[in-house]
Amino acid sequence: MRVLSKQQIIPDVNFVSSYATWEPMIALFAENARRYDLSAYDHFLFSYHGLPQRQLKKADAFNHCLQRGDCCQNLTPANRFCYSAQCHATTRAIAGKLGLLPEQYTVCFQSRLGRDPWTQPYTIQVIENLARNGAKRLLVFCPAFTADCLETTIEIGKEYREDFLRWGGIQLDLVESLNDRPAWAAAVAGFVR
Numbered sequence: 001m002r003v004l005s006k007q008q009i010i011p012d013v014n015f016v017s018s019y020a021t022w023e024p025m026i027a028l029f030a031e032n033a034r035r036y037d038l039s040a041y042d043h044f045l046f047s048y049h050g051l052p053q054r055q056l057k058k059a060d061a062f063n064h065c066l067q068r069g070d071c072c073q074n075l076t077p078a079n080r081f082c083y084s085a086q087c088h089a090t091t092r093a094i095a096g097k098l099g100l101l102p103e104q105y106t107v108c109f110q111s112r113l114g115r116d117p118w119t120q121p122y123t124i125q126v127i128e129n130l131a132r133n134g135a136k137r138l139l140v141f142c143p144a145f146t147a148d149c150l151e152t153t154i155e156i157g158k159e160y161r162e163d164f165l166r167w168g169g170i171q172l173d174l175v176e177s178l179n180d181r182p183a184w185a186a187a188v189a190g191f192v193r
Contacts, residue, residue, distance in 0.1 A: 016191075020075070020086035021093045024187035025178070029143055030097035033175045041173075042135040044100060045126060046091040047156060048144040050109035050118040051083055084109075084119050090143050106130075110142075110160075111151050127160055131167035138164065138172045146184070148177045 004010050019025060038044075075089040091107045108126040112118035130138065140160075142152045152174060161172040178184040 017081065018086055019191075020089045022191075024184075024191075025143075025146070026090070026093040026097055028178050028181065028184055028187070029094050029141060029175065032178070033094070033098055033139070033141065036139055036173060036175070038098065038100075038139070041137045041139045043130055043138055044095070044105040045123065045138055045140040046087070046094070046105060046107050047110050047123040047140055047142050048087040048107070048119070049142075049151060050112045050122070052112075052114075053117045053119065056082060056084060056119065087119075087144065091141075094141065094143065110155060123156070124160060124163065127164050127169075127172075128167055131164050131169045134168075136168075136170040138169065139175060140172060141175045142177060146178045148179055152177060 004013065073085075073088055075085050080086075087109075088107055091105065095102075095105050106121070106126050108121050108123040109119040110123040112122060127138065140156050142148075142156060145152050156172075157174040161174075164172045
C-alpha cells in the first residue's frame with residue numbers, strides 16, 4: 001500500500017486475507033491423511049497454532065468474538081475474519097473430505113505462552129483427556145502450518161506424542177504438512193496467477 005500510494009497509476013490489486021476453505025489446500029491435506037489407515041485411529045485432532053484471546057478480540061470488527069461458547073463453530077459474515085472460526089471451517093472441510101463425523105475429531109490449539117488465556121481448548125489438555133478416557137491411537141493434523149516446523153514436528157510429533165504415551169496412549173501420528181510438494185507449489189502459483 002505504501003509503494004502504490006506513490007504511484008500515479010495504480011494497477012488492479014487483489015488481497016487474499018485468508019484461504020481457510022480453499023479447495024486445493026483442503027484436498028492436499030486430505031490426500032496426506034489418506035497415507036494412514038484412518039480406520040486404525042480412535043480420534044483425530046486438528047491442532048492449530050494458538051493466539052492470545054486478546055488478539056482474537058482485537059481483530060473482531062463486529063463485536064462477535066468470545067461472546068458465546070460456540071461463536072467460532074460456523075464461519076459467518078460477522079466472524080469471517082476470525083482466526084478461530086477459520087480454523088473450525090478448515091477442520092470441517094478436511095473432515096468432510098475424509099468422511100469424518102463431528103464426534104470423531106476435535107479442534108484444539110497449541111503453542112501458548114504467558115499467563116493470558118489463549119484460544120481453547122489447549123491441545124495438550126485435549127490429548128491428556130483423550131488418553132485418560134481410553135483413546136489409544138490419535139492422528140493429528142496441523143493445518144495452520146502449510147510447512148512443517150518445530151511446532152509440528154517437535155511440539156506435536158515428539159513432545160505431545162511422549163506425553164500421550166505416558167498417559168496410556170499407544171500411537172500418536174502427525175499428518176505431514178504440505179511443505180514443498182509440487183502439487184502445493186502449483187496450486188499456490190495458480191492462485192497467484
